[in-house]
Amino acid sequence: LVLSGAVLTSYVGVTGLVERITLDRIFPAFLLKKNRRGSSYRIIILFFLLCASILFITHGEVEVLAGVYTISFLSVMGLFAMGNILLKIKRSRLPRPERASWGSVFLAIIAVLVALFGNIIKEPPPGEPYNIAIFAEYFLPTIVFIWIMLNRIMLLDGLLHFIEIIFVPILKLVNAIDKKILETIDKIQSQEFVFFTRGDNLANLNKVLLYIKNNEHTRKIKIVHVASEEDKAVIEKLERDLEFLNREYPEIDIEFVKLKGKFGPELIRKLSKEWNIPINFMFIGSPGDRFPYSIEELGGVRLII
Incomplete structure (x- = not known):
């Protein structure tokens, strides 16, 4: 009781x-x-x-x-x-x-x-x-x-110090590995590709970028227009189309290059050496019947549209 x-x-x-x-x-x-x-x-x-x-x-x-x-x-x-x-x-x-x-x-x-x-x-x-x-x-x-x-x-201070002693070396290793992986990814994606255009319409240019996005490990491409004489109307149209595509594909760095000359194997080899881009990373659309070169003569340029 x-x-x-x-x-x-x-x-x-x-x-x-x-x-x-x-x-x-x-x-x-x-x-x-x-x-x-x-x-x-x-x-x-x-x-x-x-x-x-x-x-x-x-x-x-x-x-x-x-x-x-x-x-x-x-x-x-x-x-x-x-x-x-x-x-x-x-x-x-x-x-x-x-x-x-x-x-x-x-x-x-x-x-x-x-x-x-x-x-x-x-x-x-x-x-x-x-x-x-x-x-x-x-x-x-x-x-x-x-x-x-x-x-x-x-x-808690002791626990924090213990964690730093045990995990900081591991964290440094993880950060080093992470940095190395990111550097490798950047190196792979920094490889530039080239597409030669005669003045393709917006739909064809969009197919090119879709192909790059879905099939190639890169985020850089040069759109190259080669002509013996500058056609302002074609140039302006290409600039407008590429400006639109730049907004649609912000993850891809698109560079527009205008060249005066004749498209052919010599120009391809020259640009490959000058830009340090392998020829097999250069693309063209399907050529017509009047195209003066065979695909083999171009040295490995790829057809994508």
Whole structure:
């Protein structure tokens, strides 16, 4: 009956105590959550689970429960006495309604220690653990948790330093590999292609860019117009069409080149050497019947439309 009363009244005390400790940033802030009635329901639920776990561990043995409760109660009484000594030393001028003499304080400490020692060495019922063993199962994890909360900045700094020691070399390796891969991709995509046009319509030019986009690992192309005499109308039309295609294919760098001369194998070889572009990266549309050269004579130029 005494234990039941102590547990029930402890629900009142533990709520205020845990709220105070949480406000001091020793316990996690999620414990301060309240319901509509203003009750700290999370603290109450956790305390209920704590009490139920003690009942489960002790198998409902009242004598063992009483022993655990006694050790807890006497420990608190001992802390009161220690607190009184600290007040006498650190805050001797602090006003207080009652003053205990040094002798009475030490007598109280001795009495608490004797009572604690008696409960610790007391033989438990057959098959049950010692009171101090059950007390330690709760006390030690609580102390460790509080120590972690009080030193969490130091521990987090240490964790960050540990992560840097372990993972920074790996991160450097990953970044180096990533950089190398990107450089390889850039190198592959930096290869320019050439398309020779006589003044193809927009649809044919669009087919060329679609072919480049879907089939070639590049993002650069020269659209080359070769004519013996400059035809302003054709040039202007090509410029308008390519300006439109530039907007439609922003991922492809389109360069328009106007050349005066005669299209043929010699020009192809000259441009290949001058621009450092292999001939097989040069394209033309399907030639007509009047085209003076065979495809073989062009040295490997590819047909794509």
